[in-house]
Amino acid sequence: MKNAKFTILAVDDEANDQLLITRAFRKNGVTCPIHWVSSGEEAIAYLKGSGEFADRARFAYPSFIMTDLKMPNGDGFSVLQHLKSTPEWAIIPTMVFTSSRDLDDIKRSYMLGAGSYIVKPSDFEKMRHLLGVFYAYWMECETPQTDSGGKRLDTDSEGKLGERFGNQDDNEVTG
Template identity: 35%
Template sequence: MKNTRKPFTILIAEDDPDDRLILKDAFEEAGVHHVIHYVEDGQELMDYLHARRKHSRPNNAPHPAIILLDLNMPRKNGQDALREIKSDPDLKRIPVIIMTTSKRVEDISLVYDLGANSYVLKPTDFTTLVMIVKGLSRYWFEIVELPH
């Protein structure tokens, strides 16, 4: 199945600069040609989604098709950001994929209760990360229909 749709915007909320760089490299290696924007914590994520502060100009915050969200971030953690997204009528339809190192059953249960669409453990090796990125891209951008 060939994807003939226009590129989507992927919004990644990740506080660790090394993880952001590795994710960037994994998306490139996976051949994912969508627009990727990064924010550094849950507060900046919400600023992006509400087009506030440095994201107030339209080109600085295009509407994301999906959000990849880390749980453990400063200022506003991923759980609080997810809770806010899923309680906002204008944002709640955006699929949110939790991508974190936490294997805690409590974290997994809580984020699904809050409305997360998927829970993915960050792998420890780059090859597996590329495989995950390919799978996420295929599923979210080629198989399912996303809300507009």
């Protein structure tokens, strides 16, 4: 996520997992904000900037989402479904980080738009290593730019794609 302030929205209802994941990131020198919510419902409220999450200075729009699957009050699948069905959210890179090895969970997660599916290791050092690799990878990736409210910043189509396909306004289909 070059040239962007990195903010993680993490969705997990287990306080111990929240602590271990945060600790693993910090042991890797990751200092970016990690905003924890404990259900799919809270994740959607965070993304909408509603209720307690209305202050975007305090609750920055996420650059990345990591979600567990099995949670009360809206599971990880509901988070993925909302992301996929909302255009400005669909572009947010999302990782499922769960203890489930169920093949149906894996398939469903990818069908709903997960960018990756990682089974939480039980060993802290393995978790630290995995999350360090994850963070290093995403820090090198280019992602769509958004404003502080999550609105995608559109280009004027003057780049290479614009040269090849023209401005989208000029290519309207009439019938």
